[in-house]
Structures are given as C-alpha cells and as structure tokens.
Amino acid sequence: MSRPASVDVVVIGAGAAGLMCAIEAGRRGRRVVVLDHARAPGEKIRISGGGRCNFTNRDAAPRHYLSANPGFAISALKRYTAQDFIARMDRRGIAWHEKTLGQLFCDGSARQVVEMLTDELREAGGELRLSTAITGIERSADGFTVATANGTLACASLVIASGGKSIPKMGATGFGYEVAERFGLALQPTRPGLVPLTLDPAQLERLAPLAGVAVEGRVSHGKTRFEEGLLFTHRGLSGPAILQISSYWREGDEIALALAPGADVFAQLREARAANGRQSPVTALANLLPKRLAQLITDREAGAVNLADLSDKALRRIDEAVNGWRLKPTGSEGYRTAEVTLGGVDTAGLDSRTLAAREVPGLYFVGEVVDVTGWLGGYNFQWAWSSGWVAGQFA
Ligand SMILES: Cc1cc2nc3c(=O)[nH]c(=O)nc-3n(C[C@H](O)[C@H](O)[C@H](O)COP(=O)(O)OP(=O)(O)OC[C@H]3O[C@@H](n4cnc5c(N)ncnc54)[C@H](O)[C@@H]3O)c2cc1C
Numbered sequence: 001m002s003r004p005a006s007v008d009v010v011v012i013g014a015g016a017a018g019l020m021c022a023i024e025a026g027r028r029g030r031r032v033v034v035l036d037h038a039r040a041p042g043e044k045i046r047i048s049g050g051g052r053c054n055f056t057n058r059d060a061a062p063r064h065y066l067s068a069n070p071g072f073a074i075s076a077l078k079r080y081t082a083q084d085f086i087a088r089m090d091r092r093g094i095a096w097h098e099k100t101l102g103q104l105f106c107d108g109s110a111r112q113v114v115e116m117l118t119d120e121l122r123e124a125g126g127e128l129r130l131s132t133a134i135t136g137i138e139r140s141a142d143g144f145t146v147a148t149a150n151g152t153l154a155c156a157s158l159v160i161a162s163g164g165k166s167i168p169k170m171g172a173t174g175f176g177y178e179v180a181e182r183f184g185l186a187l188q189p190t191r192p193g194l195v196p197l198t199l200d201p202a203q204l205e206r207l208a209p210l211a212g213v214a215v216e217g218r219v220s221h222g223k224t225r226f227e228e229g230l231l232f233t234h235r236g237l238s239g240p241a242i243l244q245i246s247s248y249w250r251e252g253d254e255i256a257l258a259l260a261p262g263a264d265v266f267a268q269l270r271e272a273r274a275a276n277g278r279q280s281p282v283t284a285l286a287n288l289l290p291k292r293l294a295q296l297i298t299d300r301e302a303g304a305v306n307l308a309d310l311s312d313k314a315l316r317r318i319d320e321a322v323n324g325w326r327l328k329p330t331g332s333e334g335y336r337t338a339e340v341t342l343g344g345v346d347t348a349g350l351d352s353r354t355l356a357a358r359e360v361p362g363l364y365f366v367g368e369v370v371d372v373t374g375w376l377g378g379y380n381f382q383w384a385w386s387s388g389w390v391a392g393q394f395a
Contacts, residue, residue, distance in 0.1 A: 002032035004145055004152035007031040009395045011159040012146070012175070014041035014128060016159030017367025019117040024392025025157075026124025033153060034121065035132045035146070038171045044163070047170075048381070053110030055089065056082040056385070057378035058102035064379045066247055068188050068370045072347035073383060076355070082382055092116045094115035101228075101378045104201035137179060142364050157362045157395040161388065161394055164341025164368040165190060172335070176369035177344065185358045186346040188371040192338030193247040195254075196238035197329035206296075213290050218261035219245045221253060229263055232293075236329060243376050246332055247342055258323040260288045265319035269307070273315070277308025284317065297321045340380055344371040355391040364391040 009025045011018045014036035022032045040046075045053055057064070060082045062074045082089055086104065094116065095107035106112055121128060128152070136147035142155040160175040177187055199207065210232035217230035219241040231239035245255055265288060272284035281302045285294035301318045302310055310318075332338070345365045349358055355370075357363040366387040374380040 004154045006154040007033050007034070008155060008156040009157045009159060009261050010035060010086075010146050010153055011161055011395075012036075012134060012179075013161035013163060013367070013369075014130070015100045015161060015163050015367060016042065016045055016117075016299065016381055017163075017388035019121060020385050020388030021161060021364070021366055021392040021395065022126045023117065023120045023124050025159075025395045026126040027371050028393070030126070030157075030395070031244075032121075032126040033155075034126060034128045035134060035148060035153075036128075036130050037133045039131050041118055041128060041130065043170050044167070045117075045381075046110050048110055049105050051110055052108070053100070053113050054103050054378040054381070055096070055113055055326045056085050056104050056107050056382045058082055058086075058098065058104060058125040060102075060379050060382040061361045062319070064377075065372050065383065066193075066342060066374075067347060069347045069371075072350075072352050073372045073386075076386040076390045077382070080386040082378075085385050087148045088116070089113075093309065101377055105197075125300050134175070137182070138219070139183075139240060139360075152314075157364065159364040159366060159391055159395050160345075160369055161366045162369055164344060165335045166192065166249055166338040166341050166368075168335060172341075176365065180365065181347045183357060183363060185349040185357055185360075185365075188346050190341050190343040192332055192340075193342040193373050194339035194376050195246045195332040195334065195337055196233065196236060197234040197242055197246055197249065198331045198333060200330045201325070204234075204236065207289070208234075209292055209296055213292050214239060215259050215290060215293065216261075217241055220256040220257040220258075221245050224248045230257065230259070235333065240376055243339065245341075247373060247375070249329065249332075251317065251331065252328070254326050254328050257325040257327065259293065259325065260322050262357065263288050263323070264323045266312075266315050269310075269315045269318060270312070273307040273310065278306050281305070281307055281310060281318065323381075326373040333391065339376065340373050341368060342371075342373045344369050344373075347371055353390070354394040355387055362395075364395050366391045 008030040011022045011034045078277045133149045144158040214231045218227040226241045226244040228240035281298040368385040
C-alpha cells in the first residue's frame, strides 16, 4: 500500500478559528492543509452581522462567555486580544466602525475578512482543500491519518475547528463532538444559543397584534439581565436582548421583561392624569411605548375609560404590566436559526495555554466546538480568533 501524503498540520474546518490557526501555524514554517466539506471557506463570516461581520468586541473579556469553566478562556483571550485583531484589519486596510456596546463591524462587505484570511493563509504557505468530506480519522505512531473522499493525509498535529451545530443548512455538523468522544474527551451538553424564543399558541394569539413591534427593553433571567432591543414576532420573541437571554434560559424557566426600563410608569401616568384626566390611558402610555404595545396593555389592564377613572391601584397594574412582565417561553427556534451552539468539548480535557487535548498529544480543538460561547456582539468571533491563534503557536 502506498504511504499517504504527509504534512505537519491538518486543520478540519475553514471557518474563523480554523483559518486563523492554519495561518499562524504556516507562519511558523509548518506545512498546513485546511480541509472543509463546504464549497467556500468562512461562510459564517460572510453572512455574519447582516453581511458586515461583527468581527470583534472592543471590550471582549472572559465575563462575556458561558462555559462550565468560565476561567478557561482567559489565557487565549489575553494572548490574542480584540486589539490584535483590529490591528490586523487595519494593516489590511479594511475599514470598520463601532456600532454600539463596543461591537465592531466592517464598513463594507464581510467578504473582505474572508479574503484577508485566505490571502494570509496562502502567503503563509498553507493549502485550502474545499468540498472535501472526511471519511475517517485514525491515530498513527507519529500523529494521525485523515482519510478523505480525495485521498489520505498523514499529519503530526490535527486541529478540529469544525464549529457547532447551528445552521445545518450551511454545513454545520456534530463532527467535532464525535471526534472528541472517539478520542475519549468529555462533552458538555449542547443546545442552541443566541436564538429567538417561542411562545405557546394562547400567548401567541394574545400577542399577535404586536408582531413587528420593537422596543429598547430589559430582559432578565434570574440575576442575568440585558438591556437591548426586543422584538415581538409571529413566532414569539426576538431581538438582541432575547437572543442574549436565550443562552441562559432553560426550558420551563420564566423570563422577566421591562418594556420601558428606567421609566417610572406609575409616576408618569399619575402626572398625566393630574394634567389631563380626560385623555385615554393608551394616549398617555404611548408617550413611553409604541402605540400597539400601549394599546394591548391598556386594553387588558384598564379597558375603554379615561385616565381620571383609573385609581392609583389601576395605574400600578399598568406599571407592572410594562416593567414587570413575566412570561414563560415554550422553547426556542432551535439550531435552524441559532447563532451559536452552547456546550461542546469539555474544557477539562484541554490545556487552556495551547488548546491541545491533555491526553491525546497533537490533537487540538478551537473555536465554537469548544465549550466556550460568547454573548452576542462580536464575542464569538473573538473566541474563534483567540483560540485559533493560540493553537496555531503549538500545532
Ligand atoms: C447567522 C449568523 C450570524 C453570526 N454573526 C456573528 C457576528 O456578527 N459576530 C460574532 O462574533 N459571531 C457571529 N456568529 C457566530 C460565529 O459565526 C461563530 O461563532 C463562528 O463562526 C465560529 O467559528 P468556527 O471557526 O469555530 O466555526 P465555523 O465558522 O462554523 O466553521 C466551521 C467550519 O467547519 C466546516 N465543517 C463542519 N463540519 C465539517 C465536516 N464534517 N467536515 C469538514 N468540514 C466541516 C464547516 O463547513 C465550516 O466551514 C454568527 C453566527 C451565525 C449563524
């Protein structure tokens, strides 16, 4: 039998983490091949941030990540920071801007980021093989053999950068988790994160008039809270604040909504009543909320009366309905629309300094496949850049 072609590093997955890792390993003089079953590299980069890629967050820090071991990400995030990636974008001349809350987006197309990475890979001597299905991975005396539909490759280091399960339509698979299990690494249970939440049919019917209404709200789950946009949809609730809380929410849990956070609704309604008792409650409330939302709440809490007809108790009920709304989502839209996958390769089996498997020399896991999941806002790409960069120094 002929010996398989041999390289130093095989990276599986040409996404953000895999490309970054391959570039860095290539710059160290390692012979690197990146394999991906997709037809194009960096597809999630291309579609991210509405096509403008929220490529990092200026303030990325470990507290913006969920993991069974929240301290695991510290080392990589410190060694390759948001500033490091910004400097890379600047060297390349890719224009960017800060949108809100430290979130940095390209001024132009996200494709520029993909092109930067694939150019850098080529310059570093790395090779990209697309449309390549992986058919088997074996350990060998001096590393691994990776069988593909187009032949077998031997390598000393194998980097799994195959991402999570989100958006299967784009080629997301549970591949990385299967590899981890095969090599004896534990997994943290996976579930969709940064995903819209759904409501039961009765709630949906009641809230149907609100489809399309957006507010700057506050959404809480226990002590965790996010103050960002909140959107009512035909299926339930969406918008940044809901996506953020979805990563903390578990089935059966309640969430609390404040639709006019910071406003003393009771005091404002009382003032309105004193100033003009003949106005309708909906007119008064519409100073604080979109009209349709004000209508739904006052229909339910007050009926067709004037403000003057409402007692303090009734005004407090409206206040409570606006800023103390508690509701129980029935589920989420699932991996079909989730931006990330929570859980994944248990960090207990990985060395945080290198991203290598502790018990399997030469095997690395980077990016979303690892049990490190960021908030919405550029944090997930920063984890992909940081973890990929770190593994690229050792693989
Ligand atoms: C719609 C959307 C928008 C997003 N927007 C943002 C954003 O603006 N900012 C942000 O920080 N994060 C964003 N994210 C999250 C971010 O895209 C991911 O966290 C990030 O891409 C993870 O990088 P990765 O390299 O680990 O995995 P991926 O980018 O998912 O790359 C994995 C690669 O592995 C390949 N692969 C998978 N299985 C196999 C297999 N069996 N064989 C061969 N190849 C395989 C895939 O084809 C893919 O190319 C968004 C996600 C989505 C879905």
